[in-house]
Amino acid sequence: MNKIISTIIFAWICITQLLHAQDSTRKWSIAILPQHVIISGLRLDLEKRFNNSIHAINIANQLYLGKKNDGREDLLGAGIEISHKVLIDKTKSKVEGSRAVDFFFSYGPAYHYFEFKYNSTGWINDEIDGTPIITRGTVVLTDDIHRFSFAFSPGIVAWMSSKAYIECSIGMGIRYSKITQREKGKKYINSFLDYGYTGLYPVVLVKAGFLLF
Secondary structure (H helix, E strand, O other), rough: OOOHHHHHHHHHOOOOOOHHHOOOOOEEEEEEEHHHHHOOOOEEEEEOOOOOOOOEEEEEEEEEEEEOOOOOEEEEEEEEEEEEEEEOHHHHHHHHHHOEEEEEEEEEEEEEEEEEEEEEEEEEEEOOOEEEEEEEEEEEEEEEEEEEEEEEEEEEEOOOOOOOEEEEEEEEEEEEEEEEOOOOOOOOOOOOOOOOOOOEEEEEEEEHHHHHH
């Protein structure tokens, strides 16, 4: 788990540094998505818009920490999503100084890793009067999920001022989840909102952001 989280964080840093090194005239913005709290997540988006261009790169950094299944499982996870955003009408963009709304479409891949720890009953090594035995007892089990996604969504950016904006987008995505589960039964696939869902899913995003420089 630690290696995977470290790799994702390292990827965030490398991509951010690469974008910054390529062209210092690009515009940075930062945004949060409050709806991620529903799935015990925190998402922070960093976006680089090319100067005098219709193109932008959005890096979505995601962390997950909480409880699942009525508090019986501890959740820890992380994810990264990289999307290419294209302004449909760049000549009237608020960033260029002429109107308060941007229309765009975006697409890109994402990867998430989730780990669930919980107590169960199993065989454990014990000792009685110095004699090793195997008996039934409480064991800690770990399930994990590797999730791969690709999504496409058109959207709109409404500028509240020259710096602050609200962004909304609606689209579709496709997702594949590889689940390693220690106990029998179907878990993590109850709906498209669940961590281990595989298949098509709707994309509905609402961001509140701020243009940094």
